[in-house]
Amino acid sequence: MDYYVISAREGDRAPTGLLVEEFVLCEDYTAAGIDGAEWRAENRAWSSSAEASRAIRADRALRGRVTPVSRQEACKAFRLLGGGELPEEAGLRTLFQERRSLPTSSPLNMSGSSARRYRILFAGDLGADGLARAREALRLEPTGDPRVVGAASTDAGGHGFTWELRRIGAGIAWCVDVTARLGSGPVTALGALLHHHRQAVRDQGLIPVTIERFA
Incomplete structure (x- = not known):
């Protein structure tokens, strides 16, 4: 899983939210979608992360407030946000509410190569x-x-x-x-x-x- 700390301002490492994501892979290891959940300090609850997932990839200003972190760092941020102990990854998967689908298509092989x-x-x-x-x-x-x-x-x-x-x-x-x-x-x-x-x-x-x- 991938973990991200969300801050109020760019350069501010004090967390205001936590985003947890997991890529959904096809049999050939291409990405079919992203599952995830978001925790915000103001409501102290998990919610759908599909919109946040899209926004941090499209909006440079918002992306400046997002820091990729390890699970250990995410656990620390979650405690600071008042969430207590961050659930194990199996538990986090039960919180995923909405998948953000990614475009997929059959690969072209114009050269006949097996690569x-x-x-x-x-x-x-x-x-x-x-x-x-x-x-x-x-x-x-x-x-x-x-x-x-x-x-x-x-x-x-x-x-x-x-x-x-x-x-x-x-x-x-x-x-x-x-x-x-x-x-x-x-x-x-x-x-x-x-x-x-x-x-x-x-x-x-x-x-x-x-x-x-x-x-």
């Missing part, structure tokens, strides 16, 4: 420190392409993977593009890699938007 191509899209911008940490977490090397921050590759679980970190616009969005050349091993290795990359960039303050597949 799968994914894009993990993020809202927000990376400062210099966050970018440096993202490079390290993703083990990126320079490519010489000004459109690409860096690229890396590995073999895992009988499959071959390559990925790139790209900026989309100025201060608008970022993405990690992953190419998977699947072999005979369990496909769960692909899911684990996509999850790791999504969390590695989210840890730098960006908000994951979706996981798409292009081929």
Whole structure:
């Protein structure tokens, strides 16, 4: 699950709310939707988070008041908000009221290649420190392409993977593009890699938007 502390003003870490989200994944690890719940200090109750989930990805000003946090940090914020002990994740799932659906479509494969191509899209911008940490977490090397921050590759679980970190616009969005050349091993290795990359960039303050597949 992903946890976010909501504050009254940008740069203010004092919590006024807590947002809990979980991506709903298809069999091929693309995102079909986002489940979630929101806790607000003013009514001390859980409510639907579908609108908040959409807003923090579309509204830069609101996004400035939202901080991705770990579960440990979320537990601390929840106590400060007067909620007591944050429920375990199984309990939080029972609070999800409305799913925010994400667009899905069948991937195109114009080249006939067996490789799968994914894009993990993020809202927000990376400062210099966050970018440096993202490079390290993703083990990126320079490519010489000004459109690409860096690229890396590995073999895992009988499959071959390559990925790139790209900026989309100025201060608008970022993405990690992953190419998977699947072999005979369990496909769960692909899911684990996509999850790791999504969390590695989210840890730098960006908000994951979706996981798409292009081929």
